[in-house]
Amino acid sequence: MKPVNIAVMISGHGRGSNMTAIIEGCESGKINGKVVCVIGVNETAPAVAIAREHGIETVCVPPKTTESYDDVIFDTLKSRNVDLVCLAGYMRLLGAKIVKEYKNRIMNVHPALIPLFCGKGMYGIHVHTAAIEYGVKVSGATVHFVNEEYDLGPIIAQKTVPVLDDDTPETLAARVLEKEHECYVESVALFSQGKLKVEGRKVVKL
DSSP, X not given: OOOEEEXXXXXXXXXXXXXXXXXXXXXXXXXXXXXXXXXXXXXXXXXXXHHHHTTOEEEEOOXXXXXXXXXXXXXXXHHTTOSEEEEEBOOSOOOHHHHHHTTTOEEEEESSOTXXXXXXXXXXXXXXXXXXXXXXXXXXXXXXXXXXXXXXXXXXXXXXXXXXXXOOHHHHHHHHHHHHXXXXXXXXXXXXXXXXXXXXXXXXXX
């Protein structure tokens, strides 16, 4: 199959670990594709520096200062012939135009087992705090396709970790992050091999 062109969208201050996992997955050949650009909002974000170290083009578009933000993102993706968009710590809802054009071609990773501890405001350490306070015995990572609502797109893959009696949000986050990397790379690899099919809310692995 033809290698897929991937764009990774990052947050304004993210460390870039999921982005790096995807880049390294491409470089190792596990993913049949290439990260052609990284889209961020802040030139000083650590993830931007990491992308540049790998020789990847970076495009930074501050949402608050760009009236046509969604149009700029849309044009950036189209002009680079992007096949798959991967959100890595990206917090905003993408515009309807982008979601429609890239239906079932936008992925996100969430640090919990959706539909638990997800939705608006549930990100980062807040998720792990909520999981521990609720008393769940198992948590994990979910990779899903993106639709018009937070964390409600079809689920591609999930991996679990135990929640230990002495866990803090930070210790749980560290274990879940390892599963995020594994889950995300495996999901992108399947997409790059043409092995994912969406049937309603179900994602079938071919």
